[in-house]
Amino acid sequence: MPLEIHRKTTRAIHVGRVQVGGGAPVSVQSMTNTSTEDVAATTDQICRLQLAGCEIVRVAVPDMAAARAIRSIKSNITIPLIADIHFDYRLAIAAAESGADGLRLNPGNIGGMKKVSEVVRCAKDRGLPIRIGVNAGSLEKDILKRYGGVTAEGMVESALRHVEMLRSCDFDQIKISLKASDVSRTVSAYRLLSEKTDLPLHVGVTEAGGLYPGIVKSALGIGMLLADGIGDTIRVSLTRDPGEEVRVGYEILKALAIRRHGPEIVSCPTCGRCKINLFDVAERVEKALITVSTPIKIAIMGCVVNGPGEAREADVGIAGGDGIGILFKKGKVIRKVPHEQLVEVLLEEVDRFSRNLKVP
Numbered sequence: 453m454p455l456e457i458h459r460k461t462t463r464a465i466h467v468g469r470v471q472v473g474g475g476a477p478v479s480v481q482s483m484t485n486t487s488t489e490d491v492a493a494t495t496d497q498i499c500r501l502q503l504a505g506c507e508i509v510r511v512a513v514p515d516m517a518a519a520r521a522i523r524s525i526k527s528n529i530t531i532p533l534i535a536d537i538h539f540d541y542r543l544a545i546a547a548a549e550s551g552a553d554g555l556r557l558n559p560g561n562i563g564g565m566k567k568v569s570e571v572v573r574c575a576k577d578r579g580l581p582i583r584i585g586v587n588a589g590s591l592e593k594d595i596l597k598r599y600g601g602v603t604a605e606g607m608v609e610s611a612l613r614h615v616e617m618l619r620s621c622d623f624d625q626i627k628i629s630l631k632a633s634d635v636s637r638t639v640s641a642y643r644l645l646s647e648k649t650d651l652p653l654h655v656g657v658t659e660a661g662g663l664y665p666g667i668v669k670s671a672l673g674i675g676m677l678l679a680d681g682i683g684d685t686i687r688v689s690l691t692r693d694p695g696e697e698v699r700v701g702y703e704i705l706k707a708l709a710i711r712r713h714g715p716e717i718v719s720c721p722t723c724g725r726c727k728i729n730l731f732d733v734a735e736r737v738e739k740a741l742i743t744v745s746t747p748i749k750i751a752i753m754g755c756v757v758n759g760p761g762e763a764r765e766a767d768v769g770i771a772g773g774d775g776i777g778i779l780f781k782k783g784k785v786i787r788k789v790p791h792e793q794l795v796e797v798l799l800e801e802v803d804r805f806s807r808n809l810k811v812p
């Protein structure tokens with residue numbers, strides 16, 4: 453029996469043209485790591501994220517120069533942009549006035565209800581949602597004291613406290629994130645929160661680390677929650693180029709069959725039967741297809757003996773042989789191809805497949 457995922461019903465909010473929650477597809481986000489006031493560098497990075505499939509991007513807004521830069525950045529990008537604010541409500545208002553599509557701030561940290569209501573009025577006037585982002589490392593002192601440290605229960609209480617502040621200003625365009633750097637607390641906190649609210653949830657494991665630990669923690673944390681039906685938008689956090697975050701985000705969604713995006717590559721681990729440098733072949737194919745969004749299943753196998761059979765479900769695939777490999781589709785051999793031409797021939801087939809998909 454395939455895994456059946458029943459997504460929890462949440463309220464819909466809109467970040468620019470992207471719906472989050474309310475049954476919309478789980479969206480993939482990332483965050484720039486350029487200095488936001490460097491408009492050229494930030495725009496360039498966002499354009500690369502767009503190509504990788506990023507659907508919502510967040511930028512840090514540490515000062516007024518960053519808030520003002522949003523106007524120029526927005527004029528050169530097509531995906532919605534969220535301004536990440538800490539402590540200073542004036543930055544939130546300036547970012548909104550510069551055209552941000554959403555704000556990420558915690559109302560309990562901006563200096564009282566008068567300031568909260570000013571930010572809310574500004575968000576309402578422009579139809580912007582606000583993400584409350586609770587981090588395990590910055591819980592309120594009274595909560596830490598009551599729960600004896602950072603706990604999932606304390607994180608949830610903190611989030612709901614921020615929610616109440618926004619609701620008291622008659623504002624409900626809210627989504628919530630609850631991030632810890634460990635999988636266990638992150639998953640427990642989101643599970644608990646999901647029982648207590650129908651607001652859409654932004655899911656991720658924060659400060660997950662470099663490539664290997666970051667991918668493992670994110671895949672486990674985000675994956676467990678998505679398998680529970682929890683999560684309306686995701687961000688993988690890696691100490692790497694943010695483009696890698698987007699790539700890993702889609703791999704998680706593809707692995708759970710929640711979304712199809714871009715090629716799904718199946719490649720064998722190789723064994724003593726392998727007659728081709730498969731690591732190199734797989735890497736070249738992956739790199740060449742990095743910006744392709746066509747959902748196509750591709751197999752890259754080490755040998756003709758087992759390759760096509762093991763990859764019967766692939767739309768197209770290649771397998772190595774003794775100097776000569778094969779091209780196959782849905783497990784059927786199409787033709788023999790010399791090893792040095794295998795990658796090129798496979799990429800031509802993927803291109804043909806993509807073009808055929810677009811022709812009704």
Ligand code: SF4
Nearest residue numbers: 720723726754755758
């Ligand atoms: Fe080994 Fe061939 Fe299977 Fe790859 S496809 S693991 S080379 S038997």
